[in-house]
Amino acid sequence: MNGFLKNRTSFAAAVLTSIFLSFFYSSISSAEERENTCPSKNFSVFLLEFSAKVATQQQFVLDNVQVMTLKQKGYAEQVEPFVTHVKSSDLKFPIIFPIASFKEEGIQVVRVDEETLQVVDKRAGNSEIKTYTFKLAGCWALYGMEDWAITSDNFKPPQKKDMSESESFLFQKAMAYSWLGWAQKYQLTTELFQASLDNFVLAASDGNAEASLAAAGLSLSGMAPKLDEEKLESLYKTAARILPAGAEGLSYFYCYGNDVAGNGPCKDPYRAEQALINSARLGSAEGANSVGEYFETGKLVTKDINRAIACYQLAVQRGNSDAIKNLNKIKQHEARMPQASYCY
Template sequence: MNRFVFTLLAALLLPVSLVYAQDDCNHVTSSLEMLPCSEAEKKSADAQLNLSYKQLMSRLESGYRADPALGAEFAAKVKESQRAWLKLRDANCPLEAFEIETGMPAHVFAVNSCIARMSRERSLYLDKIAPALASDKSASMSPASGACPSEEFAPFLKAFSANSESQRRLTAMTVKSLVLKPVAGKDRSTFEPSTSGVSGATFNYPLMAAITPGKTPGVEIEEVDDSHVNVVDKRAGNSNVKIFNFSRQACWVLEGIEDWSISEKDLVATESPGMSRAENFCYQRAEALGGLGSLEQYRLTAELIEASLENFVCAAESGDAQASLSAASLSLSQMASQLETPKVEALFKAASKIPRGALAYATFFCIGNSTDYNGPCLHPKQAEEQVIRAIKMGSTEAMIYLASTFEAGDLGTKDMSRALACYQMAADKDPQAMEQLKRLGSLGTEPIKASHCI
């Protein structure tokens, strides 16, 4: 009984308790989101743990070249310790979730969150083992001759970003590299972050333009803790954000690069024949970056949504109806910046070539470029014209919408016979329309031809 009660409480209180999570799932507000978020956190933490372990082993290999036997002994101790720790983690996390019924979403979430938390803590621990061994010149982990620019991060970053040689010298021999990759087996607009370890020697330097902390627009400095700082570089726009991860070792070093752009090699230049190559790329980027932003699982959620809007507007320059509808709708979603009224109207007008676009244009005529308008329809005649246009293109949704407006008088005209006709028109295509048709019939409304709707 205690376990049942605890499970029930966990299910009810979980969205609130997430506020106290140590990982990035504190944004979750719905129990439907908790499992994919916790799975992503566990996967990300495991990837970071594996990378930290590999970096430590690389430090030992390069740092003990003068005494390989001693290095091998050290590495063996690390392997033994890691195996023991993994057993501890995997035994400890089910213990934390013991009072929640096994198999329940709350149980899985609790175990995943525990694994992610412990893995991140272990990564930080491994990063602090033998940092001085990174001074091997061939490893490029710390400056030659011990010439660290500064122990303070701000002057270090200024020196690091000054030129290619500084960046090459102060980059770890193995760098955690995050890039966006298309998801196998899904359409080309579905991307996800992919993390791997990459040799620092393979990068094309410079990795970033010069930065003066506090004085360089488009650059944000995030202090994670005393030994970790992230530099978020937005100077190339929301579609090309890069995050540089630095850690304090023998000196500050670049240990990770997150590239949140989408490479052209992963896009199709001729997916939509009516668009130019550049507009095709814009449309695909808009869908991909918007899809990532809508998950609200990543630190760059706002930037990803803004990038989606910017790319939809770019694609809409072709006059494509769907791109125009997506741009206008996103502008009014309150998730992205709101475009100026003439621009929004032009987008809806272009979108009206398809049924959903015409119906959206009707809504624009009623509420204007507003996200909170509650009054009567501002331009009922123009709105009705667009709804009828959508109906003539075969939109069942528009038939039902027009029927409801005639029934309620929302567009200035209350006409029960036309409402009945519109429901009649949609009845053989939508169960909802059939239910409404039966309801009006029960009220004594006389049957009427569907053609009377428009």
């Protein structure tokens, strides 16, 4: 019996050794083959050849490729990176579309270390970015891929009220990209905010107020590229029709345009004041308090303490605590409290 067990153990060890050596020599063979047929160890030359021919892509891919995609985080309007390892035989070719020039617009090459380079492909837009990581071992070979697209296959948030199906998806897609951007832990943080803005603008294209306000607000946040002033005004005007915050944003725009810092005097105090009054008219407690402050100081157009008090009182009714402080301040500085007139 002991001899039988010993023979079985020896046999198992031989099988494992055979498998290991087979894998080992196979790996060496693959590496040697790649080196012998390498288009070029100059990466700029290699990349053009790799992108141009499917056969080259199939040959210069590691046996297991690290693939990152975005997956929905629970049921929220958030996504997170999800990494798997995919056999080269299961990859869908072509992996990358032909690159005409190493300096082609939308193509960025980033050096990770001495033997690792990453190609960032933005040619399809900020919402369709893909990255390709190559390692040099005999020749360059694809090691990993990242797909930063958010599609209906990997993102199914519940539809938002007061939005069409298309508007809702674009809006929540924009929110998902914003969440990724605010995490501040990805190499593509700038591009993620750009993707967010792009999708907010698309969601607002049919006049949705909430999407318009989100697009304008992100543009002014400094996290995404600034929209031109004509577009920014259009978005705020759309939002200001029904949203108090939209009217407040429009007031800021009339004063400072797309200047995030809000430097200098107000450029158009009359229209800024009218927009701010409209924010109060739409029910904003903060807007009513702000109108009161401007009426009290006269920093825009109107200086009227009686209207200021009326606005403060309206803001207090709506629950604004700053308006209480403003009323108390007037009481302390006035021998006799002026009578309130009207806010708007």
